[in-house]
Amino acid sequence: MAVAPPMTMQGGATGLQQQQQAVLPRSSYLGLQLASQPCVKVGCGRRSSAGLRCQVSPSSTTLPHFNVDISGAGKPIRSVERSTIRLALPSKGRMAEDTLGLMKDCQLSVRKLNPRQYIADISELKNVEVWFQRASDVVRKLKTGDVDMGIVGYDMLREYGEDDEDLIIIHDALGFGQCHLAIGIPTYGIFENINSLSELAAMPLWTEDRPLRVVTGYTYLGTKFLEEHGFKHVQLSTADGALEAAPAMGTADAILDLVSSGTTLRENNLKEISGGAVLSSQGVFVANKKALLERKEMLDVAHEMLERFEAHLTAQGQFTVWIEPLHLLLNN
Ligand SMILES: Nc1ncnc2c1ncn2[C@@H]1O[C@H](COP(=O)(O)OP(=O)(O)OP(=O)(O)O)[C@@H](O)[C@H]1O
Ligand SMILES: O=P(O)(O)OC[C@H]1O[C@H](OP(=O)(O)OP(=O)(O)O)[C@H](O)[C@@H]1O
Incomplete structure (x- = not known):
């Protein structure tokens, strides 16, 4: 052994x-x-510290302006002694x-x-x-x-x-x-001929007023990844599941989600692109x-x-x- x-x-x-x-x-x-x-935490979104223009929209909650601690267990407080x-x-x-x-x-x-x-x-x-x-x-x-x-x-x-x-x-x-976290974009429409992350980043469509909209449960990793890969105008939003439906619904351009067999992407007319994998897990x-x-x-x-x-x-x-x-x- x-x-x-x-x-x-x-x-x-x-x-x-x-x-x-x-x-x-x-x-x-x-x-x-x-x-x-x-990572510097700003408001209720989790944002990169490196000045990127990604906006992270919380899925539903808008926090009131009073002093509520939403960081919960995220604070470095040591709890009671235990054996x-x-x-x-x-x-x-x-x-x-x-x-x-x-x-x-x-x-x-x-x-x-x-x-x-x-x-x-x-x-x-x-x-x-x-x-x-x-x-x-x-x-x-x-x-x-x-x-x-x-x-x-x-x-x-x-x-x-x-x-x-x-x-x-x-x-x-x-x-x-075993799975990997990756960008998925539609196989059709303006994305039909987009096959790599650099091509996606270079699309002239993305501006401050009309950013690339990415839905994901991974806003921390997503923000870092997109920033590191030269995306200037990105808006991240979150959802609790069925992210693959968002592009067809028109609520996002792309998704950042886990992929294992690839079936869910395929069934929703989405594809992975070269350079679009964030990590293996x-x-x-x-x-x-x-x-x-x-x-x-x-x-x-x-x-x-x-x-x-x-x-x-x-x-x-x-x-x-x-x-x-x-x-x-x-x-x-
Ligand atoms: N298709 C997949 N194939 C293999 N592993 C996966 C797959 N999807 C997710 N995982 C792994 O399982 C973990 C939990 O995923 P799952 O979708 O079951 O979460 P969940 O039960 O919705 O979690 P939560 O507690 O946030 O509700 C992921 O963080 C990932 O490590
Ligand atoms: O590449 P595939 O083998 O199709 O797997 C990918 C899917 O698996 C996970 O969802 P899950 O099945 O856990 O459902 P969830 O969306 O409720 O988390 C993930 O969020 C993808 O949607």
């Missing part, structure tokens, strides 16, 4: 060398994946199912006392509380330290993590939820860096889970190419 080599926060050269030499058969590594590019280790798992949808499937395959028995409860335990991991949360909240609560570890799609981690340096990816390829195992640094028992649990994930994924024939020592990451 191939497992990740032992990790220790004070592991010194021995632990480091052991881990650098370990060539585990799979594309996982213990990596600090999130680059540090802070338990908290693991957040997706509460619904395909990620919930796949995550529980992985835990089961790794002989980690997630036991809910009551199916309506959002808390569970894991009989093999003492002192660990499981909290079921929506994916966006898994990330938000990891950022604030309200939970210590979580499993979530990489897309959600990047969107809601907003490049927070306190988030560490312990395993970046859990083998489920699958389930990842993430931790709060401070929690790992401050609590030895947390490191032990992270290590134990990682070993089990690796053993399972290796048995399935998925391969690691590099493993970076956790204590080294923590020192970064």
Whole structure:
């Protein structure tokens, strides 16, 4: 059974060398994946700090001008001291199912006392509380330290993590939820001959008064991506689902959404374009860096889970190419 080599926060050269030499058969590594590019929050939209002209229209809410804190769990407030280790798992949808499937395959028995409860335990991991949360909240609560570890799609981690340096990816390829986030445009009309992102950006139609309208659930990543690719006049709007309908309805020119088989795009007469993929995603195992640094028992649990994930994924024939020592990451 191939497992990740032992990790220790004070592991010194021995632990480091052991881990650098370990060539585990799979594309996982213990990596600090999130680059540090802070995002300035303006009003109720999430905007880039780099002066781009993207406008982010909130889907429906207009906030009143009094002092309401809408940042919720997004603030760096440390909650009450606790001795338990908290693991957040997706509460619904395909990620919930796949995550529980992985835990089961790794002989980690997630036991809910009551199916309506959002808390569970894991009989093999003492002192660990499981909290079921929506994916966006898994990330938000990891950022604030309200939970210590979580499993979530990489897309959600990047969107809601907003490049927070306190988030560490312990395993970046859990083998489920594979998809990519990409621009989709109509196959017809003015877009018929547009096949690349640069062609889309260069269309003379887009002006301050008539920006390219993109509907997405990924306004943070979308704004950054479009800005980095030379789009000057863009208006992002959000919707909770069925984004693929927006171009045909005339409410958007393009969408930025997840694509897996490509069926949904095709069925709605939309296409991907060259250079239009923002990121590839699958389930990842993430931790709060401070929690790992401050609590030895947390490191032990992270290590134990990682070993089990690796053993399972290796048995399935998925391969690691590099493993970076956790204590080294923590020192970064
Ligand atoms: N078509 C897909 N194929 C594979 N994975 C996907 C696909 N669509 C989404 N995912 C992954 O599953 C995650 C959850 O997507 P899903 O659409 O199930 O969310 P949801 O249940 O609507 O989430 P929310 O909690 O925001 O309502 C995504 O963040 C992504 O990582
Ligand atoms: O490329 P495909 O295999 O067609 O998958 C892509 C679709 O999957 C996701 O939606 P999902 O099915 O989760 O429904 P949702 O819109 O309710 O999130 C995503 O938002 C796309 O619409």
